[in-house]
Amino acid sequence: MRQIHYSEVIEVVAQLCQETNFSLPEDVLNSLRKARSEEKSPLGRIVLAQILENARIAAEEKVPICQDCGTAIVFLELGEELELTGGNLNLYAAIEEGVRRGYKEGYLRKSICHPFTRKNTGDNTPAMIYTDIVPGNKLKIIFCPKGGGSENMSAIKMLSPSEGIEGVKKFVIETVKSAGANPCPPIVVGVGIGGTFERVALLAKKALLRPFGSQNTDTELAALEDELLEEINYLGIGPAGLGGSTTALSVHIEMQPCHIASLPVAININCHAARHKEVTI
Amino acid sequence: MEVELTTPLTEEDLEQLHIGDSVFINGVIYTARDAAHKRLVALIEEDKELPFDIEGQIIYYVGPAPAKPGQIIGSAGPTTSGRMDVYSPALMAKGLKGMIGKGNRSPEVIEAMKSYKCVYFGATGGVGALLARAIEKVRIIAYEDLGTEAIRQLVVTNFPVIVINDIYGNDLYKEGVKKYQKKNRKY
Structure with a gap:
C-alpha cells in the first residue's frame, strides 16, 4: 500500500489555508472581470473594480482578501488503498494541526468561538471535515474558508413534494432577495435538492465548489441553474447591494434522490470572495 | 456627489449628505463589533462612562485580520451591520454620528438615524486588503481581551464609503434595487 506521512498532510493544509485566503481562483476572477464590463450601475462598476483591485493587492502582498478568513471547511477524498503513517496522529488531528499552523503563520483571522460565551478557540479550530472514501491510493484535500456573513444568509427547508420545482425556485429567489446586501454580492448560490435534512445542506455546500461556468450534467438541472441565475440578477440587488444588474455570479445545483415524503432544499450562499482550492497527494 | 469629511x-x-454620495473619511474613527457593542451598551444602561468620547464620532464595524510584520493592521473590511441594530440607537442617543458597515439596517435603526441625526455609510464588503491601505494609525483603546473585537482607534485618510442611509430617512439599498430590478417577475 502507498504510504503518506501525516506531516505531509499538515504541510499541505497549512499552505492551503494561506493560499485560499490570499488568492482567488482564476474562474472566479474571470467571472468578476466579465461582471465589471457588463454591470449596468455606475456604482456597481466601482464596487467590482474595488473587488478586483483588492484581489490583486491580496495576491501580490500575500494578505487576506477579506478579514473574515472563514471557518475552515475541508473535504477529503481518501483513497482506500492509501495508508497514512506517523505515530500518534490520525488524519483529522493532522488536518486540525494544519489549520492551526496555517492560520497562525499566515496572520489569518481566527473566527471560531464558543456559541454562548463567544470565547475564541484561538486557532480557528475545529475545522469542519467531511470525508469520502474513494477508489485509488491518493488523498485529495479541498479547502474552503467560508465567511460568516454569507453563511448567515443561507437557508434550509423541507418542502412538501407537491411544491415541486416551482417551490424550489420560489425558495431560492426569496432567500437571495431577503439576504439583500448582507452576504457581499455578487454572490455564488449553491443549491442542494433531495437527500435528507443533513445531506441536502452538504450538497449545497459542495455545489459552491464547482467551477464557474460549469453546468450540472443533467440538462433539466442545467436549465434550472440558468433560469435561477437570470431571475436572481433581475432582483436588482447588485454589487454590494447598491443596486445593479450583477447580484449573482453563478448558481450551482446538486441533486440526489430523497424519501417519498420529502423534498429537502438547502441554499448555501457564498460571497464574491469564493475561496477554495484542492490539492491531491 | 463626492464629499470629503x-x-x-x-x-x-450630515445635512449635506444624501444616499448614493461617495464620501472620503479623514481623521479618527473607532472600531467595534458584536462583543464591544454589548459592553458599550451595558455601560450606558449602568450610567457609566464610555471608554471614548462618542460625540460626533463614527464607529466602524470591523474585526481586522492580525497585522503581519511590516503592517500596522491586517485586512480590515466591514462586517454585517444588522447584528449591531439592537445596540445602535443607544449609542446614537449618546452622540454617535456615523456608522460604517455593510448590509441592511432595521426600520428602528433607520428611524433612530432620523431622530438623532446619524448617517450609515457602506464600505464594500470583502475588500479588506484595499481598505486597510486607508488606515494610517491603529491603537487599541478598550477591551483588549476581545482580540479582533477590541475597540481600536484608527486614523484614516480618504477612507472610501457610500451613504446608505441619510438623516432624511432614505435607504440606498431600497432605492438602488428599485432602479435596477426587473418588474413583474413571477418570483
Whole structure:
C-alpha cells in the first residue's frame, strides 16, 4: 500500500489555508472581470473594480482578501488503498494541526468561538471535515474558508413534494432577495435538492465548489441553474447591494434522490470572495 | 456627489449628505463589533462612562485580520451591520454620528438615524486588503481581551464609503434595487 506521512498532510493544509485566503481562483476572477464590463450601475462598476483591485493587492502582498478568513471547511477524498503513517496522529488531528499552523503563520483571522460565551478557540479550530472514501491510493484535500456573513444568509427547508420545482425556485429567489446586501454580492448560490435534512445542506455546500461556468450534467438541472441565475440578477440587488444588474455570479445545483415524503432544499450562499482550492497527494 | 469629511462630524456635515454620495473619511474613527457593542451598551444602561468620547464620532464595524510584520493592521473590511441594530440607537442617543458597515439596517435603526441625526455609510464588503491601505494609525483603546473585537482607534485618510442611509430617512439599498430590478417577475 502507498504510504503518506501525516506531516505531509499538515504541510499541505497549512499552505492551503494561506493560499485560499490570499488568492482567488482564476474562474472566479474571470467571472468578476466579465461582471465589471457588463454591470449596468455606475456604482456597481466601482464596487467590482474595488473587488478586483483588492484581489490583486491580496495576491501580490500575500494578505487576506477579506478579514473574515472563514471557518475552515475541508473535504477529503481518501483513497482506500492509501495508508497514512506517523505515530500518534490520525488524519483529522493532522488536518486540525494544519489549520492551526496555517492560520497562525499566515496572520489569518481566527473566527471560531464558543456559541454562548463567544470565547475564541484561538486557532480557528475545529475545522469542519467531511470525508469520502474513494477508489485509488491518493488523498485529495479541498479547502474552503467560508465567511460568516454569507453563511448567515443561507437557508434550509423541507418542502412538501407537491411544491415541486416551482417551490424550489420560489425558495431560492426569496432567500437571495431577503439576504439583500448582507452576504457581499455578487454572490455564488449553491443549491442542494433531495437527500435528507443533513445531506441536502452538504450538497449545497459542495455545489459552491464547482467551477464557474460549469453546468450540472443533467440538462433539466442545467436549465434550472440558468433560469435561477437570470431571475436572481433581475432582483436588482447588485454589487454590494447598491443596486445593479450583477447580484449573482453563478448558481450551482446538486441533486440526489430523497424519501417519498420529502423534498429537502438547502441554499448555501457564498460571497464574491469564493475561496477554495484542492490539492491531491 | 463626492464629499470629503473630517471627524468629529457636525450636524451640518450630515445635512449635506444624501444616499448614493461617495464620501472620503479623514481623521479618527473607532472600531467595534458584536462583543464591544454589548459592553458599550451595558455601560450606558449602568450610567457609566464610555471608554471614548462618542460625540460626533463614527464607529466602524470591523474585526481586522492580525497585522503581519511590516503592517500596522491586517485586512480590515466591514462586517454585517444588522447584528449591531439592537445596540445602535443607544449609542446614537449618546452622540454617535456615523456608522460604517455593510448590509441592511432595521426600520428602528433607520428611524433612530432620523431622530438623532446619524448617517450609515457602506464600505464594500470583502475588500479588506484595499481598505486597510486607508488606515494610517491603529491603537487599541478598550477591551483588549476581545482580540479582533477590541475597540481600536484608527486614523484614516480618504477612507472610501457610500451613504446608505441619510438623516432624511432614505435607504440606498431600497432605492438602488428599485432602479435596477426587473418588474413583474413571477418570483
